Amino acid sequence: xxxxxxxxxxxxxxxxxxxxxxxxxxxxxxxxxxxxxxxxxxxxxxxxxxxxxxxxxxxxxxxxxxxxxxxxxxxxxxxxxxxxxxxxxxxxxxxxxxxxxxxxxxxxxxxxxxxxxxx
Numbered sequence: 001x002x003x004x005x006x007x008x009x010x011x012x013x014x015x016x017x018x019x020x021x022x023x024x025x026x027x028x029x030x031x032x033x034x035x036x037x038x039x040x041x042x043x044x045x046x047x048x049x050x051x052x053x054x055x056x057x058x059x060x061x062x063x064x065x066x067x068x069x070x071x072x073x074x075x076x077x078x079x080x081x082x083x084x085x086x087x088x089x090x091x092x093x094x095x096x097x098x099x100x101x102x103x104x105x106x107x108x109x110x111x112x113x114x115x116x117x118x119x
Contacts, residue, residue: 026079034078038086041070051094054087 026034044067045053053063053071063071075083100110 030077034074034082037070037074037077041067041074042090044070045090052091054084055091 045051045063048062048066050059050062050066052059053067054060078086103110
């Protein structure tokens, strides 16, 4: 059981279990706080030229040193699974952008797949 200081007006970011044991989904306000904290953390990483803050020891250490406070806010305002997802997705999106640039530089063309049409 965690302890909160007396008079604390902040709610913990962790979702509460409902009567049936499932966790409650975050509401619009909680999601907005999460996205703001994520964006602030990622802006800090961008300013410090850090891409991967989750998969490599060097990246984790650099992110903690340069953006530790923003990372704490991010983790406080978002569910753990969301934090992990967003950090991994940042790396995946970067790799995707680099692949697209490489293909275009080689003269290739990116064509979105089309769904089959009914006849």
